[in-house]
Amino acid sequence: QKEVEQNSGPLSVPEGAIASLNCTYSDRGSQSFFWYRQYSGKSPELIMFIYSNGDKEDGRFTAQLNTASQYVSLLIRDSQPSDSATYLCAVNIGRYSSASKIIFGSGTRLSIRP
Amino acid sequence: EAQVTQNPRYLITVTGKKLTVTCSQNMNHEYMSWYRQDPGLGLRQIYYSMNVEVTDKGDVPEGYKVSRKEKRNFPLILESPSPNQTSLYFCASSLGFGSANEKLFFGSGTQLSVL
Numbered sequence: 001q002k003e004v005e006q007n008s009g010p011l012s013v014p015e016g017a018i019a020s021l022n023c024t025y026s027d028r029g030s031q032s033f034f035w036y037r038q039y040s041g042k043s044p045e046l047i048m049f050i051y052s053n054g055d056k057e058d059g060r061f062t063a064q065l066n067t068a069s070q071y072v073s074l075l076i077r078d079s080q081p082s083d084s085a086t087y088l089c090a091v092n093i094g095r096y097s098s099a100s101k102i103i104f105g106s107g108t109r110l111s112i113r114p
Numbered sequence: 115e116a117q118v119t120q121n122p123r124y125l126i127t128v129t130g131k132k133l134t135v136t137c138s139q140n141m142n143h144e145y146m147s148w149y150r151q152d153p154g155l156g157l158r159q160i161y162y163s164m165n166v167e168v169t170d171k172g173d174v175p176e177g178y179k180v181s182r183k184e185k186r187n188f189p190l191i192l193e194s195p196s197p198n199q200t201s202l203y204f205c206a207s208s209l210g211f212g213s214a215n216e217k218l219f220f221g222s223g224t225q226l227s228v229l
Contacts, residue, residue, distance in 0.1 A: 008154070032216055043204055043220035044157070088156065092216060102216065104149075106156035 003027060004091050006105035013112055019076040021108050023089030026070070032092035033065055033072045038107065039085045048074060079112045086110070116141045120205050120221030127195055128229050135190045135224050137205030145210035146188040147172070147218070148180065150201040157204065163188055164210060195228040202226075 005024045013019040021035075032051055036044035050056045050063040050072065062075040072091075076083055089105040118139045127133055139146065147162035149172075159172030163182040177199055179191040188207075192199060203224045209215030 004156075034217070036218075043223050044218075045220070046217050049217065090218075102159075102218065104157040106154055 002105075003093060003103045004089055004105040006087075006089050006108045008106060009109040009111075011108055011110050013079050013110065015079060015081060015112055015114050017079055019079045019083065019110055019112070021074040021076075021087050021089075021110065022071060023073070023091075023105055024071045025089075025091045025093075025103075027091070027093040028067075028070065030067075030091045030093050032102075033063070034090040034092075034102070035061075035063060035072075035074045036088040036090060036104075037085045038088060044088055076110075081112050081114060084110060084112045116219070118205055118207050118219050118221040120203075120224055122224060123222060124225050126227045126229065129196055130194050133192050133195060133226075135192075135203060135205075135226070137188045137190065137221055138186050139188075139207040139219070140186065141207065141219065142185065143207035143209055143219070144185075146182065146205065146207045148178070148188070148190045149204045149206065150174065150199075151204060151223075152201050160190070160203075195226075197228050200226060200228045 003026050035048040037047045038044040048063040050065045056063045060077045064073040086107040086109045088107045090102050092102050121136045148160040149157040151157050158174045160178050161180040163169045169180050205221040206218040208218050
């Protein structure tokens with residue numbers, strides 16, 4: 001079982017709708033969770049991070065964490081064509097807050113159709 | 115401007131010819147790391163460094179070397195490249211410790227082809 005799993009997609013969502021991206025992780029002790037966006041041919045950039053159970057909102061983005069079920073989600077409201085990208089879920093599997101134990105999923109490709 | 119600078123952006127080489135990919139950050143970050151990205155496999159960590167003169171293996175270190183002689187620089191060295199090292203490489207840095215300091219800043223990437 002992979003440590004961080006994502007559906008590779010592509011996930012196609014109409015413009016203006018809500019895009020829902022999911023990620024599951026295997027290490028129950030994980031404490032930090034991140035979502036990175038990567039445009040084709042570009043480097044990943046951090047868009048959300050969450051450390052505690054529940055929801056965290058930032059503009060059109062909401063991260064949801066459920067440690068009991070070991071999944072983390074990213075919701076994108078009012079999806080725009082500029083949201084078309086690959087979204088990487090990253091989980092810190094270490095017991096201490098160190099960047100060295102961050103594991104990435106293989107990414108979900110999101111396509112927003114006009 | 116705060117950034118991680120990688121060079122070169124594209125590199126084509128032949129099997130066995132030593133090469134170095136440079137990485138430099140201007141954010142005074144303690145932590146630096148190298149990843150390779152392959153289709154369907156996501157980002158996999160090659161080596162990382164928690165501070166000057168402190169380096170450690172990641173998940174896929176075979177065939178690679180690194181050094182951290184200065185805080186800002188973290189070059190990736192392929193002593194004898196092979197075709198299975200054809201990949202997209204990213205350097206990343208962060209402050210390192212503490213929940214708010216794990217955020218990674220990535221360089222623009224190096225597309226390496228080994229013939």
